[in-house]
Amino acid sequence: MKILATRRFPGEAWDELPDVEIGPLEPRDDVDVLIVANEAVDFAAFPALRLIANFSVGYDRIDVAGARERGIAVTNTPGVLDAAVADLTFGLIIAARRRIVEGDAHVRSGAWESGWAAGPFLGREVTGATLGIVGYGRIGRAVARRAQGFEMRVLHTRETPLEQLLAESDVVTVHVPLSPETTGLISRGRLALLADGATLVNTARGAVVDEEALIDELERGRLSAGLDVFAHEPHVPERLRGLPNVVLTPHIASAAVETRAAMTRIVVDNVLAYARGEELPTRVV
Numbered sequence: 001m002k003i004l005a006t007r008r009f010p011g012e013a014w015d016e017l018p019d020v021e022i023g024p025l026e027p028r029d030d031v032d033v034l035i036v037a038n039e040a041v042d043f044a045a046f047p048a049l050r051l052i053a054n055f056s057v058g059y060d061r062i063d064v065a066g067a068r069e070r071g072i073a074v075t076n077t078p079g080v081l082d083a084a085v086a087d088l089t090f091g092l093i094i095a096a097r098r099r100i101v102e103g104d105a106h107v108r109s110g111a112w113e114s115g116w117a118a119g120p121f122l123g124r125e126v127t128g129a130t131l132g133i134v135g136y137g138r139i140g141r142a143v144a145r146r147a148q149g150f151e152m153r154v155l156h157t158r159e160t161p162l163e164q165l166l167a168e169s170d171v172v173t174v175h176v177p178l179s180p181e182t183t184g185l186i187s188r189g190r191l192a193l194l195a196d197g198a199t200l201v202n203t204a205r206g207a208v209v210d211e212e213a214l215i216d217e218l219e220r221g222r223l224s225a226g227l228d229v230f231a232h233e234p235h236v237p238e239r240l241r242g243l244p245n246v247v248l249t250p251h252i253a254s255a256a257v258e259t260r261a262a263m264t265r266i267v268v269d270n271v272l273a274y275a276r277g278e279e280l281p282t283r284v285v
């Protein structure tokens with residue numbers, strides 16, 4: 001069995017793999033198993049390919065329909081990153097609404113000269129606010145559980161129509177996978193439904209939100225945002241980088257040591273199951 005991985009993935013489980021080669025996705029006719037992080041695979045470049053073990057719960061860059069047609073299995077890493085993503089979602093909600101990053105920059109720059117009562121950093125409350133969750137799968141539900149601790153009123157798209165949810169929420173958080181149906185789901189028109197002072201958080205995929213339209217809203221100062229994902233990563237538009245009312249992180253929602261090790265565990269379990277001819281634990285196709 002020839003395994004090619006685009007990088008070494010973290011965690012002890014990795015060492016259970018036999019003979020992994022680390023290298024780019026360049027044409028090879030000897031590779032049976034590819035380990036990737038939601039990276040596009042050109043099937044023609046890997047004629048012997050039988051398994052793509054994806055180190056990611058999302059697989060939007062992998063042509064799963066094409067893989068199915070060619071008899072190539074695809075696996076992902078569901079479940080183990082729900083908590084980390086939900087935690088970062090709350091980090092972004094609080095950071096954006098309470099202006100933590102702006103305040104941090106202010107202190108570091110030495111510009112803080114007034115007392116606390118005169119400070120310019122009035123934010124918006126999190127506790128008691130209405131939280132609209134777009135996508136109520138495992139991660140969306142993990143976010144809802146955390147919202148209970150903040151005494152939030154929770155709306156989600158399994159029960160509330162999207163337009164109503166957007167109009168009624170103080171905070172909207174996105175947790176749908178990227179697909180043709182969800183690309184541009186949070187469109188310019190839908191962003192306009194958000195109330196003045198509302199906060200949009202995206203830890204799912206950048207392309208779910210109309211990025212240009214969101215930047216327009218942020219430039220008007222009508223909304224705040226917390227973004228871990230972007231339409232064309234790792235490119236982040238300069239207009240966005242210059243804005244104070246958005247908190248930006250580099251796609252780190254699952255980036256906790258324990259979470260990443262658990263994701264690697266699943267990747268390895270799938271590869272080892274494939275090697276033994278067993279059912280794949282987290283098969284997508």
Ligand code: DGY
Pocket residue numbers: 038055056057058059081204253254255
């Ligand atoms: C995923 O798993 O889909 C994330 O985007 C990376 O953790």
